[in-house]
Amino acid sequence: MKELYVVGRNPVLELLKTEKEIDKIYVLKGELQGSIRKIIGIARDRNIIIQEVDKGKLDTMSKGNAHQGVAALVSGFKYSTIEDILNKANEAKEDPFIIILDEIEDPHNLGAIIRTAECAGVHGVIIPKRRAARVNQTVYKSSAGAVEHVLIADVTNISNTIEELKKKGLWIYGADVHGQDYYFDTSLNGPIALVIGNEGKGISRLVKDKCDVLVKIPMYGQVSSLNASASAAILIYEVVKQNHEKEKPGT
Structure with missing residues (x-):
């Protein structure tokens, strides 16, 4: 290592x-x-x-x-497994909440997403082994050390991993500019994985086809998309918000 x-x-x-x-x-x-x-x-x-x-x-x-x-x-960063992530949720008696990153290339973005995930109580982050940023010094720095508190799994094939998670009962929501509904009009409760795509291309076609629902973030300005880490933060905290509202008495 x-x-x-x-x-x-x-x-x-x-x-x-x-x-x-x-x-x-x-x-x-x-x-x-x-x-x-x-x-x-x-x-x-x-x-x-x-x-x-x-x-x-x-x-x-x-x-x-x-x-x-x-x-x-x-020594080099030790990656976890999908089972490690699911076990963490199970031990906490919580619905699994996972972030899947489809070919995020900028280590600063990867670090920022991991930092948000840790703050929001996400159970794990999944990244591909190839054509994507890996956990390195820049990721440590950008995450402010959060990489040591979040389970990060690296997988060979994101599409196959999504299929595996579906069999475990998770619903897969992808962030896409052409999504069917705005994220705040979509129920994001229960066992869930959010898919965030590449900084330039977004979610790949094969991965997009595997998602159960595609959600979008409203864009009112001249720029057509947000930074990947900003999109991730918005969606991650919408999940937190909806789960918090679900736990309120009388809701």
Whole structure:
């Protein structure tokens, strides 16, 4: 499993909250205040090696991402399975709530969607193994470390995965500009998976054909579509809203 550097104060702090093995933490020489001091304290309690380095070293590790004076060296990201995600929902006694990403290519978008998913209590995110962004340093940074708290499964074929989820009782809703109904006019309760498509092409035809319902977000301006992570956030929180309303007494 390929090693990677997790950079930035929040991502490293979130990493330290998990049981993931951390090989070493690098901090900028002289930068021992604020949250860096907290990181060092936790790392020492866990007997993690801490090394002070110069800015050039951290710049190289961060590959253009803002490191904020700290980086952690870890083994590559460990992906989950579909069963892991469904089991998580079952253990929580909740209807499964899953996000399926169809060829999202920008790691910043992937990270932002994972961050929203974690905040909203999504049980898992599914991504394809090919022709899509993978969990890397940029995704860690963009998600503010949320990748360590969300189950992420990588699959060979999204269409086949949708069929598998349907057999498990999930309804599949795809975000599409030509959808039948607006998302707020659609019931999004029960076991559900939301499909978000590629930044430019949207959901592929084969995947679109597998969706039970296609929903759209109203567009009133001159630009015809939203950023993928913005679309995902709108739909994810509509599911949260509808489930919250369902739980209100008398509804």
